[in-house]
Amino acid sequence: MASILPASNRSMRPDKNTYERKRSVYVKNPYLEGMDEDILYHLDLGTKTHNLPAMFGDVKFVCVGGSPNRMKAFAQFMHKELRLEGDGEDIEDICAGTDRYCMFKTGPVLSVSHGMGIPSISIMLHELIKLLHHAHCCDVTIIRIGTSGGIGIAPGSVVITDTAVDSFFKPRFEQVILDNVVTRSTELDKELANDLFNCSREIPNVPTLIGHTMCTYDFYEGQGRLDGALCSFSREKKLDYLKRAYRAGVRNIEMESTVFAAMCGLCGLRAAVVCVTLLDRLESDQINLSHDVLVEYQQRPQLLISNFIKKQLGLCDQMS
Numbered sequence: 001m002a003s004i005l006p007a008s009n010r011s012m013r014p015d016k017n018t019y020e021r022k023r024s025v026y027v028k029n030p031y032l033e034g035m036d037e038d039i040l041y042h043l044d045l046g047t048k049t050h051n052l053p054a055m056f057g058d059v060k061f062v063c064v065g066g067s068p069n070r071m072k073a074f075a076q077f078m079h080k081e082l083r084l085e086g087d088g089e090d091i092e093d094i095c096a097g098t099d100r101y102c103m104f105k106t107g108p109v110l111s112v113s114h115g116m117g118i119p120s121i122s123i124m125l126h127e128l129i130k131l132l133h134h135a136h137c138c139d140v141t142i143i144r145i146g147t148s149g150g151i152g153i154a155p156g157s158v159v160i161t162d163t164a165v166d167s168f169f170k171p172r173f174e175q176v177i178l179d180n181v182v183t184r185s186t187e188l189d190k191e192l193a194n195d196l197f198n199c200s201r202e203i204p205n206v207p208t209l210i211g212h213t214m215c216t217y218d219f220y221e222g223q224g225r226l227d228g229a230l231c232s233f234s235r236e237k238k239l240d241y242l243k244r245a246y247r248a249g250v251r252n253i254e255m256e257s258t259v260f261a262a263m264c265g266l267c268g269l270r271a272a273v274v275c276v277t278l279l280d281r282l283e284s285d286q287i288n289l290s291h292d293v294l295v296e297y298q299q300r301p302q303l304l305i306s307n308f309i310k311k312q313l314g315l316c317d318q319m320s
């Protein structure tokens with residue numbers, strides 16, 4: 001099938017009024033307007049060097065994840081799922097001029113890597129949000145597709161985050177600005193989470209649930225692991241902490257969701273976090289999955305999101 005695009009010509013969800021309203025991508029920075037040029041340094045893009053509206057104006061879905069290879073694989077998968085021309089194998093990294101992040105575009109879907117941790121995703125999001133704003137994108141849905149450690153659930157389960165919480169199980173992200181701590185909300189779009197959950201019911205053999213996701217500043221001590229280079233707490237303290245997290249509604253732990261939820265929420269992006277769990281942290285700390293299982297697990301959120309996107313584009317019936 002030839003190109004189904006541009007997606008901007010389609011109504012994203014004719015059955016729901018809320019989705020029909022145009023929703024712009026906001027930047028909340030009075031200085032930007034007065035700038036002659038905006039260089040998106042870590043993406044190797046800019047307002048004078050690139051025609052951002054022409055390159056990105058039709059983007060409706062942005063999927064982000066830590067690993068460049070995963071995000072390339074997702075872009076190639078979407079290329080096939082949307083039945084775009086060619087096999088997608090030679091898909092171009094739009095950010096090839098920098099090795100900080102990679103970015104691929106398949107029709108209305110942008111796939112971007114963000115590295116590990118809050119500082120890395122935060123830099124990427126500042127530039128990505130400005131990019132979507134400069135490109136005059138509207139009605140954009142952004143989804144983080146990642147990996148995580150589960151709490152009290154089977155490895156391989158997919159967790160759709162309702163609320164991202166910090167290490168104290170609080171729905172907040174604390175951004176240090178100059179020498180102030182500014183607290184931002186980490187609420188995600190509940191309707192989107194429910195839509196994703198409904199979509200997951202159609203995917204067999206992938207246990208999927210909605211729960212809180214805890215976002216930490218570290219993989220080892222920050223997530224209560226006993227196997228880092230440093231560890232100053234007992235096994236009992238670790239288990240007590242993780243069980244308290246479980247009782248507070250936390251079902252998985254990762255390292256980007258709070259800042260992701262906070263920034264996207266402030267800038268008018270409908271945002272979701274969908275992460276597969278690689279282990280149950282009540283059972284172990286080390287990730288000892290075989291390569292093949294790891295690859296298959298990482299594909300689970302991708303399959304869900306691809307089905308969701310196809311549904312949103314009204315393509316499911318034509319393509320199955």
Ligand SMILES: O=P(O)(O)O[C@H]1O[C@H](CO)[C@@H](O)[C@H]1O
Nearest residue numbers: 065066116117146147254255
């Ligand atoms: O699978 P990704 O998207 O990289 O996310 C998770 O994996 C990394 C740790 O291994 C952290 O970035 C965590 O958030």
Ligand SMILES: O=c1cc[nH]c(=O)[nH]1
Nearest residue numbers: 147148149253254255
């Ligand atoms: O335990 C885990 C697994 C993946 N990513 C994390 O942040 N933690």
